[in-house]
Amino acid sequence: xxxxxxxxxxxxxxxxxxxxxxxxxxxxxxxxxxxxxxxxxxxxxxxxxxxxxxxxxxxxxxxxxxxxxxxxxxxxxxxxxxxxxxxxxxxxxxxxxxxxxxxxxxxxxxxxxxxxxxxxxxxxxxxxxxxxxxxxxxxxxxxxxxxxxxxxxxxxxxxxxxxxxxxxxxxxxxxxxxxxxxxxxxxxxxxxxxxxxxxxxxxxxxxxxxxxxxxxxxxxxxxxxxxxxxxxxxxxxxxxxxxxxxxxxxxxxxxxxxxxxxxxxxxxxxxxxxxxxxxxxxxxxxxxxxxxxxxxxxxxxxxxxxxxxxxxxxxxxxxxxxxxxxx
Amino acid sequence: xxxxxxxxxxxxxxxxxxxxxxxxxxxxxxxxxxxxxxxxxxxxxxxxxxxxxxxxxxxxxxxxxxxxxxxxxxxxxxxxxxxxxxxxxxxxxxxxxxxxxxxxxxxxxxxxxxxxxxxxxxxxxxxxxxxxxxxxxxxxxxxxxxxxxxxxxxxxxxxxxxxxxxxxxxxxxxxxxxxxxxxxxxxxxxxxxxxxxxxxxxxxxxxxxxxxxxxxxxxxxxxxxxxxxxxxxxxxxxxxxxxxxxxxxxxxxxxxxxxxxxxxxxxxxxxxxxxxxxxxxxxxxxxxxxxxxxxxxxxxxxxxxxxxxxxxxxxxxxxxxxxxxxx
Numbered sequence: 231x232x233x234x235x236x237x238x239x240x241x242x243x244x245x246x247x248x249x250x251x252x253x254x255x256x257x258x259x260x261x262x263x264x265x266x267x268x269x270x271x272x273x274x275x276x277x278x279x280x281x282x283x284x285x286x287x288x289x290x291x292x293x294x295x296x297x298x299x300x301x302x303x304x305x306x307x308x309x310x311x312x313x314x315x316x317x318x319x320x321x322x323x324x325x326x327x328x329x330x331x332x333x334x335x336x337x338x339x340x341x342x343x344x345x346x347x348x349x350x351x352x353x354x355x356x357x358x359x360x361x362x363x364x365x366x367x368x369x370x371x372x373x374x375x376x377x378x379x380x381x382x383x384x385x386x387x388x389x390x391x392x393x394x395x396x397x398x399x400x401x402x403x404x405x406x407x408x409x410x411x412x413x414x415x416x417x418x419x420x421x422x423x424x425x426x427x428x429x430x431x432x433x434x435x436x437x438x439x440x441x442x443x444x445x446x447x448x449x450x451x452x453x454x455x456x457x458x459x460x461x462x463x464x465x466x467x468x469x470x471x472x473x474x475x476x477x478x479x480x481x482x483x484x485x486x487x488x489x490x491x492x493x494x495x496x497x498x499x500x501x502x503x504x505x506x507x508x509x510x511x512x513x514x515x516x517x518x519x520x521x522x523x524x525x526x527x528x529x530x531x532x533x534x535x536x537x538x539x540x541x542x543x544x545x546x547x548x549x550x551x552x553x554x555x556x557x
Numbered sequence: 558x559x560x561x562x563x564x565x566x567x568x569x570x571x572x573x574x575x576x577x578x579x580x581x582x583x584x585x586x587x588x589x590x591x592x593x594x595x596x597x598x599x600x601x602x603x604x605x606x607x608x609x610x611x612x613x614x615x616x617x618x619x620x621x622x623x624x625x626x627x628x629x630x631x632x633x634x635x636x637x638x639x640x641x642x643x644x645x646x647x648x649x650x651x652x653x654x655x656x657x658x659x660x661x662x663x664x665x666x667x668x669x670x671x672x673x674x675x676x677x678x679x680x681x682x683x684x685x686x687x688x689x690x691x692x693x694x695x696x697x698x699x700x701x702x703x704x705x706x707x708x709x710x711x712x713x714x715x716x717x718x719x720x721x722x723x724x725x726x727x728x729x730x731x732x733x734x735x736x737x738x739x740x741x742x743x744x745x746x747x748x749x750x751x752x753x754x755x756x757x758x759x760x761x762x763x764x765x766x767x768x769x770x771x772x773x774x775x776x777x778x779x780x781x782x783x784x785x786x787x788x789x790x791x792x793x794x795x796x797x798x799x800x801x802x803x804x805x806x807x808x809x810x811x812x813x814x815x816x817x818x819x820x821x822x823x824x825x826x827x828x829x830x831x832x833x834x835x836x837x838x839x840x841x842x843x844x845x846x847x848x849x850x851x852x853x854x855x856x857x858x859x860x861x862x863x864x865x866x867x868x869x870x871x872x873x874x875x876x877x878x879x880x881x882x883x884x
Contacts, residue, residue: 271635271637271709272709273637273641273642273705273708273709274642274644274708274711275642275695275696278638278640278641278642278696279638280635280636280637280638280705280709281635281636281637282634282635282636283633283634283635283636285636286634286636306610307609307610307613308598308607308608308609308610309607309608309609309610309612309613310598310600310607310608311605311606311607311727311740311741311742312639312727312742313605313660313698313729313741313742314600314605315600315601315602315605317601319679319685320679325672325675325676325679325685326672326676329665329667329672329675329690330664330665330666332664332665333640333662333663333664333694334662334663334664334665334686334691335660335661335662335663335698335729335731336660336661336662336663336686336693337657337659337660337661337731338656338657338659338661338731339657340656342789342790342791342792345652345653345656345789345790348652348656349652349653352646352647352652357692357693358646358652359661359663359693360692360693363656364661365684365687366663366684366686366687367660367731368602368733369602369605369741371640371662378600378607381600381601382598382599382600382607384601400638400639400727402640402662404662404664404665404694406695413638414638414640414696415638415639415640462669462672463669463672464669465669
């Protein structure tokens, strides 16, 4: 494993891990092992880490494997930035479902007087970006890879047979954690279907098997489970129960730091008309459109690979290296 | 050029371009040409765009070429997320220099009552992320690729001969513009030197020539100029003048949408002790350390390539394709 040449000379900022549960201690232990190996690079804040060249090589291999798993769809590859218009929030029920996970971008639109006031607030140890000329901007951080696709597709008429897109988004979720598999910034590779309701259901059913097979082929102890999104608050509990009852979400889970609490490394999601309705996406002939997606968590799968095959990537099973496209 | 299969069916959101200057009209015209070709994908907001697979292939080629240009330094490759600790702002004079460019990340830490209030504010067309349980988080968006390197290196003792790192950061600057070469989110590939003051000066001098040669080798009409950063306000004008007087910043500029106003596509920056001092980075034996970097603007160079060689990447000069690593 290639570690930064002078990693040992660096004075890593310690993260505060007081009051952790046994599960969190196991997570922090793996995180610290990754820091010590130079595979992850600490920035001194929970959930914000850098990555070594070795980590990145494996991560790009995981993107390659995820892309290949749906090669026969002849999907259109698209790329979107990690910052998207606030209209995502305005046109969906995101604020009802996951307000606590969102990153809202604020910018300085003030005068030199406001600037001086912000600097004074900073010097006094205060919150310089509250007031002082700082305001909500027209954008938020990307919460899930496929969201910009619906913004871009606003008003589109898609063939009933469906269009499939692939993309790798850099997502943000505000959930600082000692778990290296719960980063605030992470990549999600997705295959996304826009088309008829039946087509969307068939796409999801097919990917339930396929996503499991893909992760099993990487030598990972993967299992498929019915799952729910982490909806906020008491109302959220009802929404989660409904999602499970309708089996709209499946996850492929892999133990990373705990056998009892395996980590969701991929998910298959039926959105029904959750995105097609607010963004006016319809099928040929004015028929209703549905969307569905399969997402692979690139950093989580990479961490699972290091956990189950060890830190020496050169010594991984050759079949696994082949699937990752590593020489 | 591979365009999204059904691009023509999509109802692109029009951007409001009222009251533009002649330069801005030239910029918006090239932007709309890129939208029409399906090379950029509109998200309906200035400076926030998606990219086609073709754009991305060229962009990764530019990263490859930038990386190769410094191959002989045997640099350590590192990778950092687009979100970094707020300590960057607290420990430097960023708030004095560029408050208007920064993206500050705010998160919801409120109760269900706050959530209800935020939803009500949204429904009334108000600013739901002001108050309502929304607060400054401990992080900001990455303003320049090399910044996290200094946070990670806090307290490091580097060899006087210097350490060189390479990284590609996804930067954010809050400057919505009709210019496709002024995106809010963009990639910057950097080679960064941490070591002795003499070493940092030599590194910068060497890269002035090398960065120019790299862009000329891509068949682009590049020129080197002494430049300054866009410091904020009246005090900023003095800082900019000082920077030019000391020739601390050089840019490699290329005409993209205007011959009179060419676009900065790479820059070489001597930071002196601007980062080593606040982050306590020193040289062996307790000697002073300086830092310097060369940054290549990946999206800008990609756009310059499309402008000067046309939209058919297959028809580009074979020497250019070779340097980009395209088959």
